[in-house]
Amino acid sequence: DTAVSQTPKYLVTQMGNDKSIKCEQNLGHDTMYWYKQDSKKFLKIMFSYNNKELIINETVPNRFSPKSPDKAHLNLHINSLELGDSAVYFCASTLNSRPDTQYFGPGTRLTVL
Amino acid sequence: RKEVEQDPGPFNVPEGATVAFNCTYSNSASQSFFWYRQDCRKEPKLLMSVYSSGNEDGRFTAQLNRASQYISLLIRDSKLSDSATYLCVVNNGNDMRFGAGTRLTVKP
Numbered sequence: 640d641t642a643v644s645q646t647p648k649y650l651v652t653q654m655g656n657d658k659s660i661k662c663e664q665n666l667g668h669d670t671m672y673w674y675k676q677d678s679k680k681f682l683k684i685m686f687s688y689n690n691k692e693l694i695i696n697e698t699v700p701n702r703f704s705p706k707s708p709d710k711a712h713l714n715l716h717i718n719s720l721e722l723g724d725s726a727v728y729f730c731a732s733t734l735n736s737r738p739d740t741q742y743f744g745p746g747t748r749l750t751v752l
Numbered sequence: 753r754k755e756v757e758q759d760p761g762p763f764n765v766p767e768g769a770t771v772a773f774n775c776t777y778s779n780s781a782s783q784s785f786f787w788y789r790q791d792c793r794k795e796p797k798l799l800m801s802v803y804s805s806g807n808e809d810g811r812f813t814a815q816l817n818r819a820s821q822y823i824s825l826l827i828r829d830s831k832l833s834d835s836a837t838y839l840c841v842v843n844n845g846n847d848m849r850f851g852a853g854t855r856l857t858v859k860p
Contacts, residue, residue: 672847674850679852680760680837680852680853681850681852682796682839682850683850684847684848684849687847695847729795729796738843739784739786739801739843739848740798741796741798741848743795743796743797744795745794745795746793746794746795
């Protein structure tokens with residue numbers, strides 16, 4: 640009964656590969672996010688979706704493509720992985736009525752070799 | 753200049769100590785402010801919101817100074833379980849901006 644879940648938890652892959660990370664929330668929240676936390680521990684927003692609609696699209700390479708099949712899911716597909724993509728990727732969600740309180744998933748640790 | 757700046761630490765303190773963390777933010781139009789806690793290899797979790805009037809939650813006190821664009825967190829009577837990274841977070845109206853965090857280790 641995890642509130643925000645992500646799969647996989649760990650992902651080790653070679654440069655140039657394409658991979659996806661999945662996120663699901665069972666909280667009934669309206670908005671979902673993807674964050675990247677690099678080795679310097681900065682947590683930086685990448686994308687935000689509200690009711691399946693893209694709201695925030697920070698300056699990230701277009702190799703990153705989010706997809707929201709429904710309000711409870713937000714997946715992240717990454718093409719042509721690069722070494723610099725190695726990081727922990729966190730999914731989060733919020734209610735529209737309480738946008739400040741973010742519930743984070745456990746994170747996906749991506750290592751690109 | 754980073755949008756949210758924090759002293760990265762680490763702060764190493766003995767149990768029972770009082771420790772204070774500071775944070776500054778650059779966007780004067782920022783609307784709301786928070787402290788999140790992140791344990792090693794875990795996700796961030798909301799610790800407390802920060803209000804101009806100051807707010808307290810048990811051993812934790814948060815303060816906001818809008819004029820100076822400065823946020824603080826005070827932890828009294830530190831416990832071993834307080835060891836974590838504390839993230840200063842600012843909502844600028846569009847999204848949340850996170851500081852890099854201040855690492856705290858409480859030692860026996």
